[in-house]
Amino acid sequence: MLSLRADAVGLTVSDYIRLKIMIDGDAPVRRISRQRQLPSDVAEVVRVLSQIGVSLQILRDLADLDGQGVGIPAFDEAAALIVENLKRLKD
Amino acid sequence: MPICRAIPPPLGPDGRVGSFAACQEYIEGQERDRPSHTFFRGVVSLDTAALEMDAQADLSRCRDPVCHWVISYQSDEPAADHMIEADTYALLEAIELGRHQFIAAVHDDTDNRHVHVVANRVGPHGKSAQMAWYKYHSERCMAGIALSRDVPVVPGKFNRDLLA
Numbered sequence: 001m002l003s004l005r006a007d008a009v010g011l012t013v014s015d016y017i018r019l020k021i022m023i024d025g026d027a028p029v030r031r032i033s034r035q036r037q038l039p040s041d042v043a044e045v046v047r048v049l050s051q052i053g054v055s056l057q058i059l060r061d062l063a064d065l066d067g068q069g070v071g072i073p074a075f076d077e078a079a080a081l082i083v084e085n086l087k088r089l090k091d
Numbered sequence: 092m093p094i095c096r097a098i099p100p101p102l103g104p105d106g107r108v109g110s111f112a113a114c115q116e117y118i119e120g121q122e123r124d125r126p127s128h129t130f131f132r133g134v135v136s137l138d139t140a141a142l143e144m145d146a147q148a149d150l151s152r153c154r155d156p157v158c159h160w161v162i163s164y165q166s167d168e169p170a171a172d173h174m175i176e177a178d179t180y181a182l183l184e185a186i187e188l189g190r191h192q193f194i195a196a197v198h199d200d201t202d203n204r205h206v207h208v209v210a211n212r213v214g215p216h217g218k219s220a221q222m223a224w225y226k227y228h229s230e231r232c233m234a235g236i237a238l239s240r241d242v243p244v245v246p247g248k249f250n251r252d253l254l255a
Contacts, residue, residue, distance in 0.1 A: 010153075010219065010221055012097055012158070012225060014098075014099045015108075015155050034107060034109035034154065034156075036103070036109075036145050037145070037149055038142075038145055038146055043145075043146040043149045044146075046142055046143060046145075047143075047146045049135075050134060050135055050139075050143040054133055054134070054135060057135070079135060082135055083136045083138065086138075087139060090138075090142045
């Protein structure tokens with residue numbers, strides 16, 4: 001029964017129970033927004049940087065399939081630059 | 092066989108739901124129980140994982156996009172890092188989080204080697220996974236892994252037909 005109710009609102013059972021039983025003052029937790037939502041422009045930048053970084057990692061792994069490590073430093077430098085920029089956005 | 096459980100993720104500093112940062116802090120542990128191995132997918136680094144997952148979750152109206160799972164192995168069971176990685180991918184695939192972002196941390200601080208997985212319920216296309224019947228699928232996934240490795244299957248509610 002509980003799992004059906006949880007499925008109906010698109011939550012796992014544990015999430016559903018937590019939302020039902022937890023309160024914040026008089027307001028149920030389900031009325032409270034997420035802990036952190038980024039400004040939309042920042043979120044967009046983070047998503048783009050993240051996708052580029054992940055693609056670079058995939059390319060790096062593909063390039064290194066033979067284990068020779070050829071061209072790997074270039075990928076690593078680019079990925080490090082992306083991480084650095086993401087950290088700046090995080091702060 | 093390995094067993095898995097969905098664990099309610101810790102709340103954020105304001106007592107709010109959906110904090111990837113709080114959950115990551117939890118699975119990375121304290122000084123005495125630092126993970127022995129970490130791996131991730133869909134994020135550039137562990138340092139920026141929470142930010143990247145937050146940004147992806149913002150595409151959806153999902154209230155709590157943080158999924159926290161634990162896979163635990165018996166002490167006499169083979170559980171090398173590469174096996175744990177493979178099992179984590181299999182579990183996430185089974186519960187509809189196949190291509191979603193996640194970070195995972197393997198811990199050796201107890202008798203049972205275990206891995207904590209924090210996954211983003213919001214996928215690459217900005218849609219939140221329904222994770223329907225996740226208990227059924229996760230339990231059968233673990234039983235399948237046990238059978239493929241020839242280790243005993245722990246009887247559960249949904250894997251009776253797989254027991255010898």
